Amino acid sequence: MTDRKPLETLVRRAPWPDSVSRAVGTPLQPSVVYASENPDQLDAQYGGAVAGYTYAREGHPNADVLARKIDMLEGAEGGLVTGSGMAAVTAALMGILGAGDHVLGGDQLYGRSLRLMTQDLARFGIATGLFDPTDPATLEAAIRPETRMVLVEVVSNPTLRVADMEGIARICNDRGVLLAVDNTFTTPRGYRPFDHGADIVIHSVTKLLAGHSDATLGYVAARDPGLRKAIYDFAVTTGMTPSPFDCWLAERGLMSFPLRYDRAEENARVLADHLAGLKGVRRVVYPTRPDHPDHNRAVALLGARGGNMVSFELEGGRAAANALVRAMPEVAFAPTLGDIGTTLSHPNSSSHRNVAPEARARAGISEGFFRVSVGVEEIALLLRDFSAGVAAAS
Known part of the structure; x- marks a missing residue:
């Protein structure tokens, strides 16, 4: 028993319970401040x-x-x-x-x-x-x-x-x-x-x-x-x-980064080759493809590690871009990359919208230009989705 009244002691911080075992998962510590002894x-x-x-x-x-x-x-x-x-x-x-x-x-x-x-x-x-x-x-x-x-x-x-x-x-x-x-x-x-x-x-x-x-x-x-x-x-x-x-x-x-990266990278390689064979795609950019402008340097620098990013350019402008996105509702159209699932972004309307048009043109970023952050889905799903998108854009 104690003389303290329960409501008066609620504000006091309770000590963390002792344990001879330890947490397997990393504890979350949201504390803003830490108390020192003196x-x-x-x-x-x-x-x-x-x-x-x-x-x-x-x-x-x-x-x-x-x-x-x-x-x-x-x-x-x-x-x-x-x-x-x-x-x-x-x-x-x-x-x-x-x-x-x-x-x-x-x-x-x-x-x-x-x-x-x-x-x-x-x-x-x-x-x-x-x-x-x-x-x-x-x-x-x-x-x-x-x-x-x-x-x-x-x-x-x-x-x-x-x-x-x-x-x-x-x-x-x-x-x-x-x-x-x-x-x-x-x-x-x-x-x-x-x-x-x-x-x-x-x-x-x-x-x-x-x-x-x-x-x-x-x-x-x-x-x-x-x-x-x-x-x-x-x-x-x-x-x-x-x-x-x-x-x-x-x-x-x-913790799952190496597994995610390797799977997404393999998907990206296959998707890049698939896009290159679709009618209506003007060009595909992927570091380990022989037609990449820096292919020899990419191989020397990265070896077989082409990464999970693929860029491609449609034949056509903003109308074609809109049609492609609408035809691919299961692929997130979002100005981001690195998600576990595939995301599609359009630099002209997102990351590079404030870059001068002439600078975008010099870099090859047209209205039909897309960047794909490839995820870990079954590759058959991605090939189906992008085939439908390119067909709709054409």
């Missing part, structure tokens, strides 16, 4: 003398569990999980660069990365420029004395061009410029940037790593500890905190 212990935590959590914006267990798993995949240390892929991109750029610095980006980066490069960084005194990542000579010509970083995607979104990573890394190393690689499309299953001279690796975990369209997260890791701290400090200060629940979901999704 000011000395809190000082020791902030000073790094002892390990411990303080405030979730500065780190929490579910983010760390997820980050360590992606670190393992990428051969990294001390990676940071952020609230989105664009938060990871922003943390890498803004955490390291300052007024007077110059950064160069591949000219076919993801649409929001392009916007950050071409419209936002200049407001903070950071100069920017673009280059063709398939032609390292354009990078060499664009580098200035104040150039501090290059940002590139191994495989571009949505045109699936393959960057000359060997040439880019060599130039960055020779000129003392940091190389940041967005590895979202290729994933560490296809390519590990740190093994090829990169200084920073970025992911939209939302996509293939988490894989179920139910968690919005990013990841960024740097080889140099000083850069890691600069990125971490900026992300914490600006509140790029990931949700513990999203981290928990993503870690669960990551």
